[in-house]
Amino acid sequence: MAETKATPRATGSETDAVSGRQHRLGLGSVALALWAQAESRRLAGEFDAAGVRALLLKGPDLQARLYGTPAAYQSGDVDILVPRAQASAARELLARGGWTFDRSNGVLWWVDAAAAYVRDGFCLDLHWGVHAARLPAWTLRSLERSLWRRAHLGPSGMLEPDAESLLVFLAVNVVGHNFGRPQWQENVTAAAELVEDWSRVWAIARTAKVEGAVRAALEGRPQNSETVVLDGPVGRAIWVGSWALRGHFLPRSARDRLREAMAMRRGGFASPRATAAWRSCTFAGLELRVAPGVFEPRRVTEEMLDLASDLASERRSPVVVDVGTGSGAVALAFAHRRPEARMHATDVSPRALRCARENIRRLRLSGIGLHLGSVLDPLPTNLRGRVDVVMSNLPYVPRREARDVDWGAPISTVEGSHLDGLGMMRELARQAQTVLRPGGWLVFQVADRQFDDWTGELRALGYEPTAAVQRRPGHAVVGAGRWVGAA
Numbered sequence: 343m344a345e346t347k348a349t350p351r352a353t354g355s356e357t358d359a360v361s362g363r364q365h366r367l368g369l370g371s372v373a374l375a376l377w378a379q380a381e382s383r384r385l386a387g388e389f390d391a392a393g394v395r396a397l398l399l400k401g402p403d404l405q406a407r408l409y410g411t412p413a414a415y416q417s418g419d420v421d422i423l424v425p426r427a428q429a430s431a432a433r434e435l436l437a438r439g440g441w442t443f444d445r446s447n448g449v450l451w452w453v454d455a456a457a458a459y460v461r462d463g464f465c466l467d468l469h470w471g472v473h474a475a476r477l478p479a480w481t482l483r484s485l486e487r488s489l490w491r492r493a494h495l496g497p498s499g500m501l502e503p504d505a506e507s508l509l510v511f512l513a514v515n516v517v518g519h520n521f522g523r524p525q526w527q528e529n530v531t532a533a534a535e536l537v538e539d540w541s542r543v544w545a546i547a548r549t550a551k552v553e554g555a556v557r558a559a560l561e562g563r564p565q566n567s568e569t570v571v572l573d574g575p576v577g578r579a580i581w582v583g584s585w586a587l588r589g590h591f592l593p594r595s596a597r598d599r600l601r602e603a604m605a606m607r608r609g610g611f612a613s614p615r616a617t618a619a620w621r622s623c624t625f626a627g628l629e630l631r632v633a634p635g636v637f638e639p640r641r642v643t644e645e646m647l648d649l650a651s652d653l654a655s656e657r658r659s660p661v662v663v664d665v666g667t668g669s670g671a672v673a674l675a676f677a678h679r680r681p682e683a684r685m686h687a688t689d690v691s692p693r694a695l696r697c698a699r700e701n702i703r704r705l706r707l708s709g710i711g712l713h714l715g716s717v718l719d720p721l722p723t724n725l726r727g728r729v730d731v732v733m734s735n736l737p738y739v740p741r742r743e744a745r746d747v748d749w750g751a752p753i754s755t756v757e758g759s760h761l762d763g764l765g766m767m768r769e770l771a772r773q774a775q776t777v778l779r780p781g782g783w784l785v786f787q788v789a790d791r792q793f794d795d796w797t798g799e800l801r802a803l804g805y806e807p808t809a810a811v812q813r814r815p816g817h818a819v820v821g822a823g824r825w826v827g828a829a
Contacts, residue, residue, distance in 0.1 A: 374413070374762070375402045375405070375411075375412045376402075376413075378401065378402050378412075378419070378420065378464065379401070379402040379403060379412050379498070381420075381462075381464045382398070382401050382402065382403065382420045382498050382500070383498050383499055385420070385422075385466065386498050386499030386500045387499060388435065388439060389422075389424075389432070389435070389500070390499060392431065392435050394424055394431055394432050394435060395424060395428065395501065396423070396424055396432075396500045396501065397422060397423040397424070397489060397490065397500060397501040397502070397503065398420065398422055398498055398500040398501065398502050399421040399469065399503075399511070400419075400420055400421035400467070401419075401420035401421065401422075401498065402420075403496055403497050403498040403502070404502065406497075407502070408529060408532040408533060409532060415525055419464070419465030419466065419467065420465075420466055420467070421466075421467040421469060422466065422467075422469065422500060423469045423470070423472070423486070423489065423490075424468065424469070424470050425470070425490075426455070426470050426471060428470075429455070429470035432468060432470070433457070436459050436461075436466070436468065439461070440461050440462075441459040441460065441461045441466065442459060442460050442461065443457065443458075443459060444457075444459055444460050444465070454471070454473045454478065454479055455470045455471025455472075455473060455478075456468065456469045456470070456471070456473060456479070465759070471483075471486060472485050472486040474514045474515050474517070474518030474519075474571050477518065477571055477572070481572060482514070482550060482552075484546075484550040484551075485507070485510060485511060485514065485550040485552065488503075488507040488510070488546045488549075488550070489503045489507045489508075489511060490503075491504075491507070492504040492506075492507065505533060505536035505537050505538065506537055506538075506539055506540075506542045506543045506546060507546055508536075509530065509533040509534055509536075509537055509543055509556075510543060510550065510552065510556055512526065512529050512559070513530050513547075513552075513556040513558075513559035514550075514552050514555050514556070514559075514571055516530055517552075517558050517559050517571055518555075518571050521562075521563075527559070527562060530559050530560065534560065543556070544556075551572050551573045551574065552571055552572060552573065553573055554570075554573050555570075555571045555572075555573075619634065620632065620633055620634065621638070623638050623639065625639045625644065625671040625672075625675060626644050626647055626671070626675035627675075628671070628674060628675055628678060630669055630670075630671055630674070630701050631700060631701060631704065632669045632697060633669070633694075633696065633697040633700075635691075635693050636668050636691070636694050636697045637669070637694075639668065639669060639671035639672070639735075640818070642787065642818045642820070643671070643672060643735050643787060643820075644675075645787075645812070645820040646733055646785055646786070646787050646820045647672050647675050647676060647733075648811075649785055649820055649821075649822055650662065650672075650733045650783070650785045650822075651676065651679055651680070653730075653731055653783045653785065653822060654680070654683070654730050654731050654783075657730050658682070659682045660680065660683050660684070660730040660731060661683075661684045661686075661728055661730050661731075662676055662680075662683050662684070662685050662730060662732075662733070663685075663721065663725075663729055663731070663732045663733070664685070664686070664687040664688070664733055664734065665687075665717055665718060665732060665734035665736060665770060666689055666690075666717075666735060666736045666737075667687035667688065667689045667695075667698055667712075668689060668691075668697070668698070669694065669697045669698055669701060670687060670697065670698030670699075670701045670702060670710075670712075671701075672733060672735070673685055673686075673687040673698070673710055674698070674701055674702060674705060674707055674710070676733075677709065677710050678705070683709075684709065685709060685711070686710070686711040686712075686713060686721060686725070687710060687711070687712055687713070688712075688713045688714075688715060688716075688717065688719075688720050688721065689714065690714070690715065690716050692714060695712050695714055698712055699712060717736075717766070717769055717770050717773050718732070718770070718773040718776075718777055721777060725777055726776055727776070727777065727778070727779055728777070728779055729774075729777045729778050729779060729782055730778075730779060730782050730783070731782065731783045731784075731785060732770070732777065732778060732782070732783070732784050732785070733785040733786070734767075734770055734784075734785070734786055734787075735786075735787045736766045736767055736770055736786075737759075737763070737766055739789070740762060740763035762792065762795075763789075763792070764788070764792060764796060764799075767786065767788065767796065768799065770784070770786075771784060771799070771800060771803055771805070772803070774825065775803070775804065775825065778825040779825075780825065780826070780827060781824060781825065781826070782825050783822050783823070783824055783825070784800070784822060784823045784825065785820070785821075785822045786820070786822070786823075787818055787819070787820050788818070788819065788821075789817075789818055789819070790810075790813055790814055790815050790816065791815075791816075793810055793813070793819050793821060797821065797823070800823040801823075804825065804826060804827050805823030805824060805825055806823060806824040806826050807821060807823045807824075808821055808822045808823070808824070809821070
């Protein structure tokens, strides 16, 4: 095949979507991007002062390079690559600088040659090798060398890869995650526009044995149901071996329980009470049982239930989704009030869903679908554009405040991402755009001091926010946004 410029799957609608997103940025999104940009540049100075070379793989400055704005996506983190010989020095520098080894790091972080760190709500993924999905870092040493070979100093004060090696790196990650992240696919399309030497792209891909993955990413299609990143029979053997090493031969439920147990053991609990036996509580008149490690619903969340019920009152058989259901309190209470509702609930924790399932059994309720996964990702695809109400009490407390309170549950159930704690809420609002029907509602709970900024962001995303149910300075408040469509 001739090594000419490939044709990425950059349709007009996709290009317009990226461009439109840039013009609809809310003040909160821009502020978050500028803060992350300032933090990454501060970090660049710390690394430079210590003599540690740093190559930027992800962050606001790379967004600016790809899209012309540092706020193309809402993100409060960066990924950087350091030389393998300086990995220990980099980790020691982070420890001295007040960075915390994040509890989200997997069991085999040393195989990936990567670890996540957090400081003041800012997240850093430190790499001393290049990996993709479950492939260990040693398999992509050639790509790693290419990233360094023509790196140049960027505006952040860190090195940045040339366009050709950056494209291969982005493509490998898209395919490694089996096209599960649309934003990464858009990054590939944007990076392809920067490439000047396509023969070099294919040379890098061929040497790294990822030529098939790059072609698949540019075409925007999986190679098969289980995409293999590395080319050839040896590449497939490595892929299968890595699959076995990471325990993928175990049932998904067993792997999820193991990961969750390890995350809790790493300090996810705010107090010893969280490890006690099952406890009882009352929510909206229902007697519930709450498992160890599952957040116990608060009284204020009943206001969210009431608001969601009122907003869905005109629908004969409303389709309702409770995100981050925990013990199932809100979903079960809604189903109890509206037995004809088609109720769905999601949670990232297998422990929480087992708790919700037990409460469904005890209360003899039916018609509630439970889905394991993050935010709205695990919902059936046939619900897209059909949901009447999405309601959620996702974690929103900023990190520095969450750790000062005894919540009686894992800190991960209350601590939000990004500096202001609203990272998960932003992801919820973005995903809800695809599942809500026109005129559908997003019902949420945040802190009173977050409410005005948050509703401003919702307005920029195409929602019409309501006033809060009841403003309580220093406490949680409940509100909603009606989905009217992007501007």
